[in-house]
Amino acid sequence: MTRLKNLLLPTLTGILLWLAWPPLKFTPLLFFAFVPLLIYADKVKHDKKAGGKIFRNSFYAFFIWNTLSLYWIYNAGQELGVAGAIGIVSVPLLLGSLLMSLAFWVYYRTRKNFGENIGIFALICSWLGYEYLHQEWQLAFPWMTLGNGLAEWHQLVQWYEYTGVFGGSLWILLANVLLYHIYRKASLLKAEGASLKGLIGLGIRFVLHISIPIVFSLWIYTNYKEAGNPSNVVVVQPNVNPFSEKFDGLPPEMQLERLIKLSDSLGQPNTEFFIWPETAIIPLVHEDELPYDGSVETIQRFLSKYKNGNILTGAVTVKWYNDKKTGTARYSKQSSKYYDVYNAGLLIENSPKVQVYHKSKLVPGVESYPYSSLLGFLGNIVIDLGGTSGGYGKDNQNPVLYTQSGIGIAPAICYESIFGAFMADHVRKDAQLICVITNDGWWKNTPGYKQHLIYAKLRAIETRRSVARSANTGISCFINQRGDIIKQTEWWKPAVIKADLNLNTTVTFYSRHGDFIAVLASIFAAGFIILSLLWRFIGKAKK
Template sequence: MFKTKNLLLPALTGLLLWLAWPPLPFAPLLFVALVPLLILADQLKHVPKAGGRIFRNSFFAFFIWNTLSLYWIYNAGQELGVAGALAIVSVPLLLGSLLISFAFLLYHKVRRNFGENIALAALVCGWIGYEYLHQEWQLAFPWMTLGNGLAEYHQIVQWYEYTGVFGGSLWILLANVLVYRIYKYSLILKAEKKSLAGLKWLVLRFALHLAIPVAFSLWIYNHFEEAGNPSNVVVVQPNVDPFTEKFNGLPPEQQLERLIHLSDSLGQPNTEFFIWPETAIIPLVREDDLPYDPSVELIKRFLSKYKNGNVLTGAVTVKWYNDKRTSTARYNKESSRYYDVYNAGMLIENSSKVQVYHKSKLVPGVESYPYSNVLGFLGNIVIDLGGTSGGYGKDNANPVLYAQSGIGVAPAICYESIFGSFMADHVLQDAQLMAIITNDGWWKNTSGYKQHFQYAKLRAIETRRSIVRSANTGISAFINQRGDIIKQTKWWEPTAIKADINLNTTLTFYSTRGDIIAVIGSIFAFGFILLSFLWKFMSRGIKLNA
């Protein structure tokens, strides 16, 4: 169990990580936040059952961080009652905290057999491996990837165009290791009266570790020139309350009229895109009858006055089958047919053509059943934040939507925008612009929608694509290719904004190479885990032979 005297240091780590996390403005604390936990691990290394105690204290630290940073998730599950809401919250809070704690357990196991320097390398790789796993598996929740924590200071991470956010995680982890080594050397210096030269060298390394990436980033930032070829874009924020109006209160035709009115208020003859938020179009749109859907027809009439105009809007769509064609298809008894419901995006233009994009990065436990063959019980607590019941389909045949003029737009529906490599893959298919459509009102006026907004700046840097962001309730904005916010809306107001947004076709290193750092870190983490197990069995064999 936890011992009170040991709780101070992990609590300090948890609080420092929270204070460093957006939207709080203390991101530099990330470079020292893990040091108290490393100090505690050093103090406990020789006590009985040290591994278990280090694991439990690590969990305590990360649970504090996750709880204080992600408390807003509770709001999204309110309609399920207290039990349901707590079930939804438990995945990111408990699971995320447990997974990171295994990195510290690995650190302890490796240090016991191979020394502290190798163990610190194992800790860094183990943490990176955890972050990569938590991005790629079906329970993915990369919201708390360390590199995201620097989003408030995007000017100093312009090199994410080479590394993505995992480069930021590596930078932060190595900084903590250096500060911890400075602490350890100071203790040795005091006890053994060693030369100050070693300590000065460590301090210098830490200073250079921070200064060189920052200087390089500021140089990129100040010398970066955006690609030209502007496109006139109008972003609409209708501000329909998802709890009281969106699905039960305000009639769908009135919601559509509000969207059209706000679009018309800023539209001009050369406007190419009107961007509407996630699930802007309700009720369900049948994909086998798109051109004749009443909402689509009304939008086409609106577009008739804009020769090159396109509406990119969120919608909830349905697709019917005669057989169970997909793993997510549901059976309808009345028609004896199967169907999929999608959280979708539609690109509507001045023709009979309507392109559809299906959200494929679904929120675990909210929009999808993770590992449904094993965790089928989740179906009893799944809520749907798009207006249907049950999980969404997720096949995605069209990751990029193309306007009449040939401009490729990479849509990201809400949660998808926090997956860097996922969005970079869209760019590889000739996307010249990114459009984030979301409904952040589920989290109410909390830090959740602010974090989500800040992370969008990192996607712009990684891919050097301008971003247009339409939030039903949240912050709508234009973000340039450096990650600067050109224009943004206020929280909780119906409005529209417009801007000329520069398009880009150049591919960044990150767009073409992806999460190399994460892959390498994961491989080494697996190697350290394997080494620990092999050493354990070898040690047992040696004892038996002796």
């Protein structure tokens, strides 16, 4: 194969994956997007330095996919200048592509040493292992987990209540492997006159592999009934421009007045929740003085007319210490004390009590210093998406916030809503409703905010919890327990919507058992990587 031909099949995989990814509407392409890359790996398996070729060209394919799907991250980093923005966007693009390519390298090494079937098994386990790693480590960015790509067709993945998104990843990978085997069998049939029986058998297996989960999902979707336990919820979208108004142009008092006015326009005597977006309250709120904070007092006066009313709002809070109590605490020369700044959620009710939730899934390189003891230089490029410079503190001491009437809500601040197991943990701790508060305006009018929106549908299915989503500039919405968006706002317009959302106390299989598929695959993947390295070392020693 010439150098140009070497790139054609990997390029095709990258383009197909991009076309299949939300918000584009070609989701079925996911079920054969990997086939060109698998064909390429088969064609070069006997070439000199085949492992290097497969790794490099896999990286090329996945870099195309990641770049075309995630280019919008660049907008969030523009305040750092062109160089800084490129630096921010390159982390998920390069690192994600690298980890994806590693799965194909493991596939090549395992196939070479143990045969085709073991190689395919190693590929599937390694890919799921990469996805799990990219969800759990400090550089986590699980945005491109394959199972997320099915969010547009949520009616077909109702079984996520058992498997989570990793079940979707497994479904997609197995479909690609079956089609790859059909291609190989058809090639042999044409070249060697092999039996047609095996090809027909593979075709039947592929049809069953696709159709059985779909039929099962549609059956669940059609028959699922929500328990009748409604709570009246109002979601507010203030539409404050994050670039020109949020922290500089529009006074905090005017922003708070806008939030209250919009809330009051749809509030009714039985309204239990008003949901406001991420960092809705500015400036910094001191956690040690919450009952006396001016914004909190204004909100409590507003709530006096709503007997059972609660406001969940985003805020940037600060907490002071006499000594360095946390790894993220900073030192203030002015006060000779340490402090943490948090991207937080406040649950404010008709009483002096204010509950605080700290965002703990922080965006690497944006809100946190990943592995700061080893990668301290990242502190120089951390950008500000919440109104303060430097990394945020993180803890999750209050994963569920409770109203006076005992309703448990699971807050998810922005990026946290893409972590299935994280939200499932909230549900295990008695959350009856999921509330997503976010500010997607940083990404401007790009696929980013649309992807973020539809991923929330998968959290509803996994946990069978209704979702109320408040986004500063949109899209805000309500999602029922089947993953249907039942009401939504427009992008970049002030808006307020309300709905009666059913609360749920039933814990799904996935909420109870988490990412068992990915954990098991990761164990196998680690074994295959070790074996691949050992066999390579043994081979070199023999030579």
